[in-house]
Amino acid sequence: MYTYPYYYRQQPSATSNILSYARGDVNGDFIEDQVFLVGEKTSDSSYITNITLVIQDGQTNLFYSVPLKTNMGYQPRLFLGDFTGDGVDNILISMDSGGSGAFGYYYLYSFVNNNPKVLFDYEVFDGQFNYEVNYQNNYKVEIINKTLQLSFIIDLSNRDPEYLSEIYHSDGKLKSPLQGSVSGLNTLYPVDFDGDGVYDLYAFQRIIGRYNADGLGLVQTPLTWKNTHFAPLFNNQYVAVLGISTTS
Secondary structure, rough: EOOOOOEOOOOOOOOEEEEEEEEEEOOOOOEEEEEEEEEEOOOOOEEEEEEEEEOOOOOOOHEEEEEEEOOOOOEEEEEEEOOOOOOOEEEEEEEEEOOOOOOOOEEEOOOHHHEEEEEEEHHHHOOOOOOEEEEHHHHHEEEOOOOHHHHHHHHOOOOHHHHHOOOOOOOOOOOOOOOOOOOOOEEEEEEEOOOOOOOOEEEEEEEOOOOOEEEEEEEEEEEEEEEEEEEHHHHOEEOOOOOOOOOO
């Protein structure tokens, strides 16, 4: 957890548009505050620039503006909820990158005592785990999280025969060594896993095969607050695969 190095008291610029809005006690004084995402719309697309977090203190009516490290994207949105268990709402900011990678940009802020602190940063998360994705004989792919020392196996045997024939001989042996990858963070959801009123985070990353459109599955990471940072719940992850139609 670290303090954002720069914020200031100022009303939003007259040229800014309100992109998302929420109400809740985010500074811990038991008075509801107003939270905005503001930014500048482009004339010929839905791409937003200069996205800024703005909080209006419900007691003093002062505005606090917090610049974002990544401040451009699509569909910026807010979610307020308690992620740390202190009874004060935190501020989850979500933005879409657009493009074929379908990446998401996510920040989670604390604003206790009108002091912005980043609790979650998508770029920090992207560098947290070291993955290997290796195709194996007999129509298998192994995903290894070397950081958590976890291994997962995906069975490709029900994939399209033409797809398999490009990778495997008829006896199931690989034609040549082949690696895939795990993408950066694609989506992040607030989820109260145990129903105690404190939210956790659920992170999804695509498992990519031979090319970006060759999706093999998803790495799913439940994250819970551990005093100063988010960590995988029970130090574990899950891998999910898409179903294949059984109809001919």
